[in-house]
Amino acid sequence: MLCPECGKRPATLHYTKIVNGHKSEFHLCEVCAQEKGEYMQMPGFENGFSFHQLLSGLLNFDASPSEPGGHGGAPKPHIHRCPTCGLTYNQFSKIGRFGCADCYKTFRDRLVPLLRRVHGHASHRGKIPERTKGELKLRRELERLKEELALRVQAEEFEEAARLRDQIRSLQEKLEK
Amino acid sequence: MSLEHFMQNAISEWMRVKGPESHIVFSSRVRIARNLTAYPFPMLSTSSQAEAVVREVEEAWKKERDSHPLLKDAELIRMRDLTDLEKRVLVEKHLISPMLAEESRHGAVLLSKDESVSIMINEEDHIRIQCLFPGLQLERAWEMANRIDDWFEKHLSYAFDDQCGYLTSCPTNVGTGIRASVMVHLPALAMTQQLDRLLPAITQVGLAVRGIYGEGSEALGQLYQVSNQVTLGQSEDEILDKLQGVVRQMIQHEELARQRLLETSSIQLEDRVHRSYGVLAHSRIIDSKEAMQRLSDVRLGVDTGLIRGVSANVMNELMVMTQPGFLQQYAGMRLDAEQRDVRRSKLIRERLSMEKDQDES
Numbered sequence: 001m002l003c004p005e006c007g008k009r010p011a012t013l014h015y016t017k018i019v020n021g022h023k024s025e026f027h028l029c030e031v032c033a034q035e036k037g038e039y040m041q042m043p044g045f046e047n048g049f050s051f052h053q054l055l056s057g058l059l060n061f062d063a064s065p066s067e068p069g070g071h072g073g074a075p076k077p078h079i080h081r082c083p084t085c086g087l088t089y090n091q092f093s094k095i096g097r098f099g100c101a102d103c104y105k106t107f108r109d110r111l112v113p114l115l116r117r118v119h120g121h122a123s124h125r126g127k128i129p130e131r132t133k134g135e136l137k138l139r140r141e142l143e144r145l146k147e148e149l150a151l152r153v154q155a156e157e158f159e160e161a162a163r164l165r166d167q168i169r170s171l172q173e174k175l176e177k
Numbered sequence: 178m179s180l181e182h183f184m185q186n187a188i189s190e191w192m193r194v195k196g197p198e199s200h201i202v203f204s205s206r207v208r209i210a211r212n213l214t215a216y217p218f219p220m221l222s223t224s225s226q227a228e229a230v231v232r233e234v235e236e237a238w239k240k241e242r243d244s245h246p247l248l249k250d251a252e253l254i255r256m257r258d259l260t261d262l263e264k265r266v267l268v269e270k271h272l273i274s275p276m277l278a279e280e281s282r283h284g285a286v287l288l289s290k291d292e293s294v295s296i297m298i299n300e301e302d303h304i305r306i307q308c309l310f311p312g313l314q315l316e317r318a319w320e321m322a323n324r325i326d327d328w329f330e331k332h333l334s335y336a337f338d339d340q341c342g343y344l345t346s347c348p349t350n351v352g353t354g355i356r357a358s359v360m361v362h363l364p365a366l367a368m369t370q371q372l373d374r375l376l377p378a379i380t381q382v383g384l385a386v387r388g389i390y391g392e393g394s395e396a397l398g399q400l401y402q403v404s405n406q407v408t409l410g411q412s413e414d415e416i417l418d419k420l421q422g423v424v425r426q427m428i429q430h431e432e433l434a435r436q437r438l439l440e441t442s443s444i445q446l447e448d449r450v451h452r453s454y455g456v457l458a459h460s461r462i463i464d465s466k467e468a469m470q471r472l473s474d475v476r477l478g479v480d481t482g483l484i485r486g487v488s489a490n491v492m493n494e495l496m497v498m499t500q501p502g503f504l505q506q507y508a509g510m511r512l513d514a515e516q517r518d519v520r521r522s523k524l525i526r527e528r529l530s531m532e533k534d535q536d537e538s
Contacts, residue, residue, distance in 0.1 A: 001387070001389070002268070002275055004390065004397075007500075007501045009275070009279075010275040010276065010279070023373075027387075027388075084217070085217045085221050087221070095220075096347060096348075097218070097220055097301070097346045097347050098218060098344075098346055098347075098348070099217050099218055099220065099221040100216075100217040100218055100221065101212060101214055101218075101336035101338075101344045104338055104341050104344050104351075105338075108340075111341075111348065114348060115341070115348060115351070115409060118348060118349055118407075118409075119352065119407045119408065119409040119410050120383075120407060120410060121407075121409050121410020121411070122340070122341075122409070122410070123340050123341075123409070123410060124338075124339070124340065124341055124342025124343075124351075124352045124353070124409060124410070125352075125410055125411060125412050125415075126342060126352060126353035126355070126411070126412045126413045126416075127323070127326075127342075127343075127353060127412075127413055128337070129330050129335050129337050129343075130327065130330055130331075131330070131334075131335075132337055132339075136339060139339075
């Protein structure tokens with residue numbers, strides 16, 4: 001959305017003011033917010049609070065367990081950098097955007113908890129491009145069948161379970177080809 | 178430029194058609210984000226890489242032109258070929274994002290003639306396919322976006338990962354890359370002070386609500402955009418179903434509130450909508466805040482049958498046409514805020530008198 005104050009710049013600052021129990025929400029661009037002096041009224045947010053900063057707040061919150069020795073901002077000997085585009089995780093956590101598709105692989109370990117926090121899930125269940133579809137579809141089907149098999153076994157429906165087992169076998173063979 | 182001619186440019190063809198539930202839902206939009214494997218995301222791509230992305234998309238489009246009339250008549254517009262005002266007008270029509278207009282060095286948009294399909298290139302992601310339909314038609318919008326996506330995919334290699342789905346520059350879009358949104362008009366819920374309870378409930382189920390114009394719960398013109406937040410871990414159909422379900426409930430609540438208002442304070446409501454019509458039809462200076470509120474009232478009057486002889490579309494049209502970019506385009510020059518307020522009231526008067534002429538003829 002555009003900043004309603006100037007109508008020119010995108011509104012990046014979104015906040016709610018509560019005065020005497022009366023709640024009002026504001027959406028401003030950073031320039032207008034500065035002019036209105038709204039920045040000053042928000043302790044702790046001297047630089048405003050834009051969407052990407054909100055996201056990076058989530059990112060920094062994630063004290064990565066995979067990298068030990070985070071002694072309160074001591075420089076790390078090894079900087080995790082995407083080999084394809086050169087983006088570091090630090091840069092990502094500041095701007096809230098990845099540089100290329102490979103960043104998802106590079107930063108996977110740290111990304112999973114973040115995705116859970118943002119989406120409540122960490123794995124895709126939607127559309128699959130036609131090109132990758134064939135194999136992936138089979139693998140998804142395989143997973144589904146395995147889950148069902150477990151349920152059937154639990155419910156002692158052995159006839160159905162045997163049928164599923166055969167289906168799983170033939171799928172596995174197909175995938176191995 | 179005559180008003181009629183200007184309107185031809187100002188109002189997207191898709192807006193002229195009446196959609197389902199149009200008494201409350203103005204439009205449905207689905208946009209999907211896609212990236213190409215061969216290039217870094219736009220934020221980090223070099224000029225030549227960004228140009229290559231535009232070329233690849235252009236070529237894919239040319240190969241698929243005959244797949245659908247919407248693609249056949251489309252036009253590829255590069256941001257660098259547009260003036261600031263032209264870009265702003267596209268933003269006000271919701272056809273491109275402010276980011277594409279302002280930040281993108283090598284941005285382009287592939288726009289269908291009726292403007293229901295707009296494909297942004299080199300925005301935050303390489304490709305953003307957006308489909309707009311009048312009224313509540315989320316499924317149709319998704320179906321169209323999905324088909325275009327399929328056609329493009331035949332020629333383009335998309336960045337996709339088994340686990341994360343379609344990879345996007347910002348992890349808040351990853352997975353399906355889908356953002357579905359519905360624009361709803363909720364004047365009766367606002368008048369009966371029920372929005373304060375309704376809107377927080379919506380955010381609790383993982384959807385976002387925001388005013389389209391103005392601030393928060395007192396959104397100008399009581400126009401809200403409801404959209405999905407989650408893009409990962411749910412299928413497109415699940416995402417759309419959930420949004421559609423919530424919007425249907427909002428429609429019911431709004432309908433009920435309108436009915437109650439008509440039953441309990443009919444004369445007050447009648448007074449309010451006609452008073453607003455009077456202001457729009459006769460004032461000589463009007464700022465955008467007042468204009469939005471009056472237009473919202475009149476639209477409610479039309480939708481509840483209290484005002485006759487004005488087509489429901491007038492409000493949607495005027496909401497777009499009275500934005501600063503449009504006013505300046507119509508005037509053919511830059512205008513300051515005071516000049517805009519005068520032009521705005523003039524434009525509204527002219528538009529309303531056209532309605533009258535049509536009514537009499």
